[in-house]
Amino acid sequence: MQVGHEFKTEIELLSRVRHKILVCLLGFCFEQGEEMLIYEYVPNGNLNDTLSGIRRDWMRRLRVALDTARGLVNLHELANPPVIHRDIKSTNVLLDECLNAKVADFGLSKLMGDGEKDHVSTQVKGTMGYLDPEYYMTQQLNEKSDVYSFGVVMLEMITARKPIERGKYIVREVREMMDKTKELYSLHSVVDPALGFGTRLSGFEKFVDLAMRWVEDGRAKRPTMSEVVKDIETIMQLAGLNPNADSLSTSASYEESNKASSFDPYSEESFDQSQVFPPRTI
Structure with a gap:
């Protein structure tokens, strides 16, 4: 029953909302019990697979962060009605x-109705490790729930670790390990080695500061996604890069600027599927 609902939601939402940063639905099939969704071809897989086995430099990761944030702004602020x-x-x-x-x-996505300006009350759905704790506790969903999940993805992106791994939660681990008086905030042991400590990670500390705002337990302390976009654009501009360039050209210009610069500077395996979670119990 849930799969059927998600299938219908995906078709309805992607027929309503189209943007270059949202994957494009080309068509679907619902015949003789077969349910198929046909999307545009996206050749480089997903971010999780990329972080697992392929080196991606710091500026390419910032570019991915900016693109993802812009996609969420499109859902939250430009879609009518807004989409979470x-x-x-x-x-x-x-x-x-x-x-x-x-x-x-977009199978779990939720439309905000006219009478639901602040939040929508709904059964908790999502993926463990990325769930907004306030949404989990109250069953009240709003755009700031996506901000929390985005923040977890950003921590995953700079550490190449799953949100919940070997009994440790990435948000708590980074929060407890941070020391702003030290280089790279003393996060050397959790930062993905593929980033390369022998290169200049422009804006890294600022990015970590922002990421920790995105994963605040209380949603009132989190920024909106449009504010997130502005913050990431600022980091890129301070590094002398164009936020509107595509990822490959952004990376190339960054690598060129770094040729002469170098210095050394959660609690179980995470769920890999979306699912409905049971009521919170003691």
Whole structure:
């Protein structure tokens, strides 16, 4: 029953909302019990797979962060009615041939009705490790729930770790380990080695500061996605990069600027599927 509902939701939402940063639905089949969705081809897989085995430099990751944030702004502020994705995670961020990101999988998405300006009360759905704790506790969903999930993806992106891994939750681990008086905030042991500590990670500390705002337990302390976009654009501009360039050209210009610069500077395996969670019990 849930699969059927998600199938219908995906078709309705992607028929209503189209943007280059949202994966495009080309068609669907619902015949003789077969349910198929046909999307545009996105050749470089998802962010989770990319972080697992392929080196991606710091500026390419910032580019992915900016693209993903812009996709969520499109859902939250430009769609009518507004859309809450409700399942932002690294496997739902796809990368095209230029490594530009596209937000995918809208089966759990929720439309905000006219009378639901602040939140919508709904059964808790999403993926463990990415869930907004306030939404989980109150069953009240709003755009800030996507901001929390986005923040977890960003921590995953700079550490290449699952949100819940070997009994440790990435948000808590980074929060407890941070020391702003030290280089890279003393996060060397959790930062993805593929980023390369021998290169200049422009804006890294600022990005970590922002990510920790995005994953605040209380949603009132989190920014909107449009504010998130502005913050990431600022980091890129301070590094001398054009936020509107595609990912490959952004990375190339960054690598060129770094040729002469170098210095050394959660509690179980995470769920990999979206699902409905039972009521909170003691």
